[in-house]
Amino acid sequence: MRSIQLWQAGAVLNRSPKGQHMGFDYSLNPYRGCSHACRYCYARESHTYLDLNVAEDFEQKLFVKENLAVRLNAELRKIPLDAVIAIGTATDPYQPLEGHHHLTRQALQLLLESGHPFTVTTKSPLIERDIDLLAAMGARGQVGVHISLLSTDKKVIRALEPGTSPPDRRLATIRRLKAAHIPVGVFVAPIIPGLSDQPDALKALFSAIREAGADWAMTSTTRLSDAIRDYFINQVATIDPKAAAHIRSLYGSSQFVEASYRRVLSRQLDHLYREFQIGRHGPRLHPHRVQEQLEFFEQPHFS
Template sequence: MDREENMYRIKGRAAVSNDAGRFERHAREAVDDGWQRDDDLPVLRTQTRIETPRSFITYNRSPDLPFDRSINPYRGCEHGCVYCFARPSHAYLGLSPGLDFETQLIARPDAPTVLQRELAAKRYKVAPIAIGTNTDPYQPIEKQHGIMRDCLKVLSDAAHPVAIVTKGSLIERDIDILAPMAQRGLVRVGISVTSLDAKLSRLMEPRAPAPVRRLVMIRRLAEAGIPVRIMASPMIPALTDPELEAILAAGKDAGARTASWIMLRLPQEVSPLVQEWLALHYPDRAARIMSRLREMHGGKEYDATWHRRMRGEGPYADMVAQRFALAIKRLGLKSNAPPMRCDLFRAPVLPGAQLSLL
């Protein structure tokens, strides 16, 4: 049986299937009834629902992450990157980490108001907030909803430090907010470039800007005085990792100041989705790629152990790490950015609150 959903045409999507999430009691499976419907299948279009969050800032205690809190204006991501480690989070919503993740999206328009309330709480202690660590805040629906921009206004007004990760060119719209924040040491941006090959990128990240467009983003942000990191992530063995040095060099030429890399991660439902994608688009090297990944994770497709999950272990992982270290040294890139300022923070004053007499 064909693994693709036979109810829709899925051109422009990365996931090959839409299997039920791991918490669902029942699975669904497309069945070929013998009728050829390729010519009249409707396009699988993006649908967006609204969610009103009771809280917005998410805290973590992961020792291998450089932040302890994050916010996400959206659930799901229309960029549709097949390798996205956030796909399993859609299972908590009763949706598939497959096609649902990139087509059944959730927007949170009240999030800026909730964020303002949480920053104003007396118990709140300032530290950099990360945005884009789960789903991209500058995915296409941000143009319609503007939630990320409103969140930035709240953070800027409070002089709160923020670290943003994105592939979305819509970030250029917000340079008018980001540039003044950068002048105060309150912002840095990471731009993820997985491959410089436009064809490969389109297959992996069907609705994200092309690689050359992301380099333009880096240049425009850098020209505005905003510190930018080139993120060569994720590196996929035998597919994108040969491009590591070229990606770093292109980022440097565009104006990036710092750099980082992460090896491909395959948690939960991501592993079968990536393997389906490899079988469809790169059957000649699928076995080699999976063999390398298992080699780096003790024979498993993924090891979630802290300090190992991001890069793996063993000779191959060590070789990529050494290549990265040599490349950034040669290019003059740094792996760590200067700390952002937390001393400028001023808690927001909520509507109706009594103002201080001091």
């Protein structure tokens, strides 16, 4: 049974590990746990820190950082204006909880005023609600949006991401963001051996991304930590036992797929990027130096 707990977070901005080129300096996740229930989600492991499990608990025991806006308002003043913030690195900031709690929209309103550059990653069409804010910041070069989509096959999406919107709906979101002049690309991630890595499947996906007007596509393979490896492979086995055995053989006890597989996949992706003329990276983001910025930070927000 689903439960929602209001949580007072001690901090909401998490510093990226030093020495790791993440493409951002801080991450921001308004919610912990995710009802999208993506079987491969590496963030499932974070629930074990709360003595909860990576399976049903991650999907059903959800935490709302009720004080996010107050904390974010305080923390933004302490970081450089050019520090890039990534919203939605662990759980989806537009999962259904957002429709009631509006924490992500509150964060966008604060970023509109502070001027910090940021990205948003989501699978949800709920992001269209915030086109007004995103368009204003897109015009500044302050924001880039990533829509996550690993396949155009509805059966694959339903099996691996049971709580998410179908592929066609996400592609429609890309078109709507693009029409509002908001920089938008796609996370083709994760690419899953035996389920979403077939040449025809990837070609269909890149074709759909191109047709929707996305500005870029970024790809990655599945990362399987010790905490989620068996859970994920067992989930795949209920869909396709052959694919599950293939994944186990490619990963062994490692978090990452073997190098020979990555080399073959890389060549395949290189061809698709050339064929469909899609960029590999999002735009360079820029801070916006807001007039009277110090006055903004001196005022309470969302108290």
